[in-house]
Amino acid sequence: MSFRLAGFRPAVVNAVALVLALSAGVAFAQNTKAPTKAPATAASSEAKPAAASSAPATATAAPAPAASDDQAMASAKPGDATAGQAKAAACGACHGADGNSSDPQYPKLAGQHEMYIAHQLHNFKTGARQNAIMLGMASPLSAQDMHDIGAYFASKRSLPGVADEAVVEQGQKLYRSGDPARGIPACMACHSIDGRGNPGAMYPQLTSQHAQYIEAKLKDFHDGVTWGTEAHAQIMPTIAKKLDPQDITALASYIEGLHVADNHAPASASP
Known part of the structure; x- marks a missing residue:
C-alpha cells in the first residue's frame, strides 16, 4: 500500500x-x-x-411467470470478461473504456469486484438506487449481462490517484482508526487497509477512487440517501451521518491517494 x-x-x-x-x-x-x-x-x-x-x-393454463429479477441474479453464472467487454462498450463514455474514468464525477470501475458491480446495476434497474442515467443504462440488461460487465471491469487495474498533502493525516486517522469517541469505525474494517474491499461481503474497492466522487457519495449518505432497503445498504448512511464536512473532505482525498504498490514488475530476462 x-x-x-x-x-x-x-x-x-x-x-x-x-x-x-x-x-x-x-x-x-x-x-x-x-x-x-x-x-x-x-x-x-x-x-x-x-x-x-x-x-x-x-x-x-397461462404460461408460468418469468423468474423475478432477484431470482435471475441469484441463478446467473459467473461473469465472462470477454463477453463483458462488448457489453460494456457504452459504459466507456463515462467510466472509461478500461474503467478508469477521466471525469472525476464518474467513478472508476477498473478493479471493482464483479459481484458489487452486478449488484449495483441490479439496484439501478429496480430503482433501489436512484439515478436517471444509470436507470436507462441498466434497464435493458439481463442478470448475466450485469455479471459479464462486472467481470470485465474487475479484470482491469485502477490507475493510482493523488491525495492532498494538507489533509492526508486526518484522512488516514479516520480510515485506519476511525473515531471511537464519535462512534465512527475505521473504514479499513470493511474496505481493507489497502482499499481493496471485501468481494465476499460486497464491500467495494475504494483504492484510487476519485476524491470528488467519494466526497459526493459520503455527503449523500450523510444526508440520508440509501441504496436500497436491505440491511447492507444501511451501513454507510449510519456511519456517514457522524462525519463532518472536514472529515468527508479528508477521507475522500486520502482514499484517492490510497493504492496498492505494484509488486508485479516483469522479471528480468534470463541470460
Whole structure:
C-alpha cells in the first residue's frame, strides 16, 4: 500500500366455470342419493373434477411467470470478461473504456469486484438506487449481462490517484482508526487497509477512487440517501451521518491517494 501526494487538488375463467359446475353436481348428488351411497358418490365425484380439470389445463393454463429479477441474479453464472467487454462498450463514455474514468464525477470501475458491480446495476434497474442515467443504462440488461460487465471491469487495474498533502493525516486517522469517541469505525474494517474491499461481503474497492466522487457519495449518505432497503445498504448512511464536512473532505482525498504498490514488475530476462 502506498500514497501519491500532490499539491492541493479538490384462459382461467373457463376452468373456474367448469369446476363450479362440477361442484354443484356433487352437492346435488349428495342430496338425492341414499346416505349409504354418499361417500362412494362423493369419492367418484371428486375424482371426476380432477380428471376433467386436468385435461384442459394444458390447453388453457397461462404460461408460468418469468423468474423475478432477484431470482435471475441469484441463478446467473459467473461473469465472462470477454463477453463483458462488448457489453460494456457504452459504459466507456463515462467510466472509461478500461474503467478508469477521466471525469472525476464518474467513478472508476477498473478493479471493482464483479459481484458489487452486478449488484449495483441490479439496484439501478429496480430503482433501489436512484439515478436517471444509470436507470436507462441498466434497464435493458439481463442478470448475466450485469455479471459479464462486472467481470470485465474487475479484470482491469485502477490507475493510482493523488491525495492532498494538507489533509492526508486526518484522512488516514479516520480510515485506519476511525473515531471511537464519535462512534465512527475505521473504514479499513470493511474496505481493507489497502482499499481493496471485501468481494465476499460486497464491500467495494475504494483504492484510487476519485476524491470528488467519494466526497459526493459520503455527503449523500450523510444526508440520508440509501441504496436500497436491505440491511447492507444501511451501513454507510449510519456511519456517514457522524462525519463532518472536514472529515468527508479528508477521507475522500486520502482514499484517492490510497493504492496498492505494484509488486508485479516483469522479471528480468534470463541470460
